[in-house]
Amino acid sequence: MCxxxxxxxxxxxxxxxxxxxxxxxxxxxxxxxxxxxxNNISAESVALLSGLDSVSRINRVAIGTAYPADFxxxxxxxxxxTSNLTITLHAYDNTETDGLFAEEKYRLLEGTPITEKxxxxxxxxxxxxANGLSIGDMLTFRTETGANTSGKIVGIFFSGMERQQxxxxxxAYRIENxxxxxxxxxxxxxxxxxxxxxxxxxxxxxxxxxxHQQIESMLGESISITTSDALYQQIQAPLKQIIRxxxxxxxxxxxxxxxxxxxxxxxxxxxxxxxxAVLISLGVSKLDLFLxxxxxxxxxxxxxxxxxxxxxSLFLNKLMNNLFPSDSLIGxxxxxxxxxxxxxxIVMGSAIVLLTVGISVSPALWASPRDTFSRVEx
Numbered sequence: 001m002c003x004x005x006x007x008x009x010x011x012x013x014x015x016x017x018x019x020x021x022x023x024x025x026x027x028x029x030x031x032x033x034x035x036x037x038x039n040n041i042s043a044e045s046v047a048l049l050s051g052l053d054s055v056s057r058i059n060r061v062a063i064g065t066a067y068p069a070d071f072x073x074x075x076x077x078x079x080x081x082t083s084n085l086t087i088t089l090h091a092y093d094n095t096e097t098d099g100l101f102a103e104e105k106y107r108l109l110e111g112t113p114i115t116e117k118x119x120x121x122x123x124x125x126x127x128x129x130a131n132g133l134s135i136g137d138m139l140t141f142r143t144e145t146g147a148n149t150s151g152k153i154v155g156i157f158f159s160g161m162e163r164q165q166x167x168x169x170x171x172a173y174r175i176e177n178x179x180x181x182x183x184x185x186x187x188x189x190x191x192x193x194x195x196x197x198x199x200x201x202x203x204x205x206x207x208x209x210x211x212h213q214q215i216e217s218m219l220g221e222s223i224s225i226t227t228s229d230a231l232y233q234q235i236q237a238p239l240k241q242i243i244r245x246x247x248x249x250x251x252x253x254x255x256x257x258x259x260x261x262x263x264x265x266x267x268x269x270x271x272x273x274x275x276x277a278v279l280i281s282l283g284v285s286k287l288d289l290f291l292x293x294x295x296x297x298x299x300x301x302x303x304x305x306x307x308x309x310x311x312x313s314l315f316l317n318k319l320m321n322n323l324f325p326s327d328s329l330i331g332x333x334x335x336x337x338x339x340x341x342x343x344x345x346i347v348m349g350s351a352i353v354l355l356t357v358g359i360s361v362s363p364a365l366w367a368s369p370r371d372t373f374s375r376v377e378x
Contacts, residue, residue: 002301002308005257006337006345008250010312013341015242022236027097028205028229030212032198034222041195045219054203054211059098060183061197062091064190065172069140069148071131074124075171083170087177089141091186095122098199101157111135111155119182120154126176128156139179141189149188151181205232257352265297265360293361297353305345312337 034040049055065086077084092099096113100106109125112118121139128134135153142148159175171177186193200215202208208229215225 002304002345002349003311004253005250005348006308006312006341008246008253009344009348010337010341012243012246012250013344015239015246019236019239019243022232022239026205026229026232026235028202028208028232030200030202030208030215031226031228032200032215032219033224033226034196041198041219041223043194046195046198048218049198049200049215052211052214054207054214056201056203058201059093059199060091060195061099061199062183062186062190062193062195064089064091064186064193066141066143066189069142071127071133071139073171074127074130074174074176076167077170079170081170083172086172087141087179088172089186089189090178090180091183092180093183095180106157106159108155108157111153113155114180114182118154119151119184121151121185122155122157122180123153124162124176124178125156125158126162127179128153130176141185143189147189147191149185151185155180199228205229205236254348254352258356261352261356262359265356269293269360290357290361293357294354297357298350301349301353305342305349308345309337309342 032041046058046060050058065082066089067086073085073087075084090099092114094113094115095101096115101108101113108122111122112120114120114122123133123139133139133153135156137153138150139153140148140150157180162175165174200211202211208227212225212227215223
């Protein structure tokens with residue numbers, strides 16, 4: 001019985017731990033965008049959202065245009081229009097988790113993405129080839145107001161759609177002239193700016209609906225909010241099913257254990273009624289007899305736990321391989337016997353022993369010695 005309880009406990013606790021660890025890793029989020037596509041989500045709104053307990057982090061996105069100061073942009077249009085003389089800057093906190101790179105529309109050929117800890121500039125491979133640029137080179141941008149700043153190239157990307165664009169497309173809208181920068185570089189050019197898009201990551205994906213309602217009441221209807229938790233729901237569905245089934249099995253095992261052990265102890269105590277009556281008549285307290293029964297049962301529990309640990313250590317992997325496919329989440333979770341599983345078994349086993357001993361011993365302890373002797377001798 002201990003082996004069954006231990007095995008079910010291992011599966012249940014592993015599934016729960018896997019479920020909790022996936023809550024952050026699946027990146028469940030709410031995507032906030034301005035209907036006009038402009039930088040219209042204020043920094044004050046971002047500060048308010050960051051203060052919510054259910055928000056783990058925010059990936060901010062801002063868009064702006066700038067003039068190339070020390071490199072040439074890619075264009076096939078002979079026009080002096082501003083949109084044909086500028087490049088488009090996309091400021092991100094993290095390009096790896098959101099945007100065109102995360103959606104795999106842009107592919108990083110070399111270098112590293114922009115993250116909260118590592119900034120820089122990411123440019124298109126055709127722009128890099130046209131200007132003889134490589135990883136580690138510096139690019140300088142300037143604005144109409146005279147502000148200028150430089151950033152180091154940390155990545156070079158490729159879309160695959162560059163050659164399919166019409167030659168009539170202005171430079172600011174061409175893929176080759178889309179440049180990704182960190183917010184430090186962007187802030188050096190635009191001292192005061194808002195954001196066009198926010199990816200608000202939830203600490204608990206199950207609370208996304210509540211978070212959606214909170215943000216909607218804070219920002220109003222001018223901002224569109226999209227829920228992005230498909231991966232979490234897809235992964236959580238089989239885990240929740242495993243947790244429900246394992247919890248039911250564990251409940252049935254514990255219930256069966258209580259019933260069977262209670263019956264066995266009742267049979268055992270029936271054979272010892274005379275012994276207990278004699279001890280009580282000799283002055284041994286009922287508490288001492290109860291503690292003696294507990295001690296004897298706990299010793300047997302200890303032996304059963306040692307046997308369960310041995311069996312689980314030897315046969316746990318084979319059992320899990322037969323129950324769960326190797327490509328399932330539980331199959332890949334590297335299930336192994338840990339101290340917390342043994343501790344849970346000890347706690348549950350001790351609770352079962354206390355309950356069953358109390359049920360079986362109480363009739364003998366509460367009966368008077370005279371009644372016990374009369375029943376035994378009669």
